Amino acid sequence: MSVNPLVATPQETSPSPWSGIWIAEDIELLIQGIESGSWIDGVLGGVSAGLDALALVSDPAGVLLQYGIAWLIEHVKPLSEALDWLAGDPAQIAAYAQTWRNVAGSLRESVADLAQQVRADVSDWTGSAGDAYRSWAKEQQDAIAGLAKAADAMAVATESAGQLIAGVRMLVRDAIAALVSRLVVYAAELLATGGFAAPLVVEQALTLIASWAAKIARWVRALLSSLRKFASFIGRLDELIPALKKILERLRGRLGKGGKGTTNPSRKPDPDAKPRGDRTDAHPTRKKDRALRRENESADTLAEHGYDVEQNPPGKPNGKNPDYKIEGEYFDCYAPESRNLDQIRKGISDKVADGQADRIVLNLDDCPRSQQEIEDILRRKPIEGLQEVKIVKDGQVIPFYPFTS
Numbered sequence: 001m002s003v004n005p006l007v008a009t010p011q012e013t014s015p016s017p018w019s020g021i022w023i024a025e026d027i028e029l030l031i032q033g034i035e036s037g038s039w040i041d042g043v044l045g046g047v048s049a050g051l052d053a054l055a056l057v058s059d060p061a062g063v064l065l066q067y068g069i070a071w072l073i074e075h076v077k078p079l080s081e082a083l084d085w086l087a088g089d090p091a092q093i094a095a096y097a098q099t100w101r102n103v104a105g106s107l108r109e110s111v112a113d114l115a116q117q118v119r120a121d122v123s124d125w126t127g128s129a130g131d132a133y134r135s136w137a138k139e140q141q142d143a144i145a146g147l148a149k150a151a152d153a154m155a156v157a158t159e160s161a162g163q164l165i166a167g168v169r170m171l172v173r174d175a176i177a178a179l180v181s182r183l184v185v186y187a188a189e190l191l192a193t194g195g196f197a198a199p200l201v202v203e204q205a206l207t208l209i210a211s212w213a214a215k216i217a218r219w220v221r222a223l224l225s226s227l228r229k230f231a232s233f234i235g236r237l238d239e240l241i242p243a244l245k246k247i248l249e250r251l252r253g254r255l256g257k258g259g260k261g262t263t264n265p266s267r268k269p270d271p272d273a274k275p276r277g278d279r280t281d282a283h284p285t286r287k288k289d290r291a292l293r294r295e296n297e298s299a300d301t302l303a304e305h306g307y308d309v310e311q312n313p314p315g316k317p318n319g320k321n322p323d324y325k326i327e328g329e330y331f332d333c334y335a336p337e338s339r340n341l342d343q344i345r346k347g348i349s350d351k352v353a354d355g356q357a358d359r360i361v362l363n364l365d366d367c368p369r370s371q372q373e374i375e376d377i378l379r380r381k382p383i384e385g386l387q388e389v390k391i392v393k394d395g396q397v398i399p400f401y402p403f404t405s
Contacts, residue, residue: 027149035156096158097158101155103151104155136262153237294335299324302390308327308328310324323361332357334360345381359387
């Protein structure tokens, strides 16, 4: 079947590169809103000018002096003051905008470097711990990319506001120039009549000045109105940047190393890896040593998954002796054997309340209750002060608490 070349085919719309990252997506919408000019008052229309217009130093009102009608200067002076008020330093504004673009570029380089390092370091890391680390790294990349987008927004905002002010300054300057050219004509009429037309000329001049003053005042009011609308974009950006910072702080916390959050492994998985420190004495079959065996087994599993594990580390300042230090954090092992969910919860809660550890390794290898059932009881009855729980089951390490949803 032949295809008619005149018939247009539907074009696939590629998704926004920021879709799925709601903060960066919001920032992208802010940039689009700023660039669209929707915030500019209708009185100003599409007014805009290059930043160089802010630096124009010519004073059109000065022409009045050349024609010997300095008495009009006082009447025109407020208009000249408006022109001065709209002046600025274009080089500095351009430098501010470029600085923000430099920041954005540097942040994007950081994102690319992090992505490359993750690909190189954990490409062969399988299992839940590897997946958790890759997820953490992706969240961090997204947050940093969001900050880069925020820097882009600041660059666009700086230039857009500067260009609007420059555009209004051009309007005011041209208006004053047009006014002065008319006043010069009036001055010529005054000279031609030997001063007899003075009352008429003065009336016409003052009426014209008042008319142009009203027009310039309207432009300045429109500019201020536009800048107030523009401020709403900046206000929204001011809300989004702290949100990104909170995400990064949360992610840093999840790294452990003295933080409050999820502790992640510092090494690649290694089936031959062993924990450091002193092994806990445990009989291989005696029932009463079951919990001690699970303690050793959990330490082995954690080490094999890339965690730096020290068994029976030096005690805490409060005199307590947790079972492990994992990536520098104290953890205590708990291998529940009760079917009573409240009893399982109490076993965790007591360790936290007694100061033994606020981070728990929960071994569920022969626990009669499921991970989901334990999650349900902890959601219904949260444990104050609990920082983290890792589940060890069937040779896997599962980040369990804090819950991610």
